[in-house]
Amino acid sequence: MSQQRVAVVTGASRGIGRQIALTLASRGSAVVVGYAGREDAAAQVVREVTEAGGRAVAVQADIADEKAVAALFDAAEAEFGGVDVVVNSAGRMVLGPIAEFDLDDLDSMHRTNIRGTFVVLREAVRRVRDGGAVVTLSTSILGLQFPAYAAYAASKGAVEAMTLIAAREVRGRDITVNTVAPGPTATELFLEGKDEATVERLAKTPPLERLGTPQDIAGAVAFLAGPDGRWVNGQVLRVNGGIV
Template sequence: MSQQRVAVVTGASRGIGRQIAVTLAAQGQAVVVGYAGRADAAAEVVQEITAAGGRAVAVQADVADEHAVAAMFDTAESEFGGVDVVVNSAGRMVLTTIAELNLDDLDAMHRTNIRGTFVVLREAARRVRAGGAVVTLSTSVVGLQFPTYGGYAASKGAVESTTLILARELRGRDITVNTVAPGPTATELFLEGKDQPTIDHLAKQPPLERLGTPEDIANVVVFLAGPGGRWVNGQVLRANGGII
């Protein structure tokens, strides 16, 4: 019997991260469900996975805290024997014009999105086994330049650069490193505070004329993390239904 693959997924208590964790588990991977503060939501994800016959454990970690992240990887190794897949889905988003951007909000966003990505990628670079995969989450707004996304898109531009550089630094390790950049995706976080006309307008942007779903994004991540994605490396995959 081949060794079970083990995935660490941050931001896995809700939204896209949750769906990624559940989908990886459905593909047979043991999953560490990383979460920042919602222990109840993370426990629900673990319950969903184990009820379906999978293996999972929830671990609280602020991704920008290198000690907490190291402890999360320690748990993956002690509970399941190692780490093969790392998906950094944890993120923070504040939307406002650049002229009105509160610098404390900018610092908080960059702490989670930039420092957090560095911390998780650093740990992944040290621990992921040969044959493994690392996936970060960016945003298609890096290319679309929507107003009010200045601070957020800046942080995700850093995510893309860092991810692609790590792919080159891991030469010879047989580890793929990619980033997935979703377009508008119907999560609780995305829909919050938006009126129906705004949602309808965003849904019309892609040629496919709908919002993405967490399942759409999770399926792309699982492809990159699985045997079918082994020849995709050092890429930004814009999963957005064809928005230009």
């Protein structure tokens, strides 16, 4: 009997991260549900996985805190025996024009999105077993260049750079490292504060004329993390319905 793969998913209590955790569990992985503050939501993800016959545990971690991230990986090794897949879905988005952007917001967002991604990548390349996969989350905003997204896009540009370099640094270990860059996706976080006309306009932008769903993004991540994605490495996969 082959060894069960073990996935660590950050930002897994809601939105895209939640769906990634559920999808990986449905495809046979034991899952560590990483979360920052929503303990109740993370516990619900664990319940859904276990009720479906899977294995999961929730662990709190601020991804920018290297000790917390090390403890997250420690928990995966203690509970399930190791780590094969790491998906860094945790992140923050603060919007505003450059001329008016609050630098405290810039620093806090970049702490999570840049430092946090670096910390998770560092732990991943140290700990992921040979034959594993690492996936980070970027954004298709890098190609769209919408006003008010400069600070957020800058942080995700850093995510792409770090991810593609990490892919080269794990040479010889049969570990793939890729990033998925979603387009507009119908999550609670995305829809919050947008009127119906704005949502409809964004939905009509891609040739497929709809918003993405968390399942769309999770399916792409699961492909990269699974056996069919083994020859895709050091790539940015823009999952956006053809918007860019």
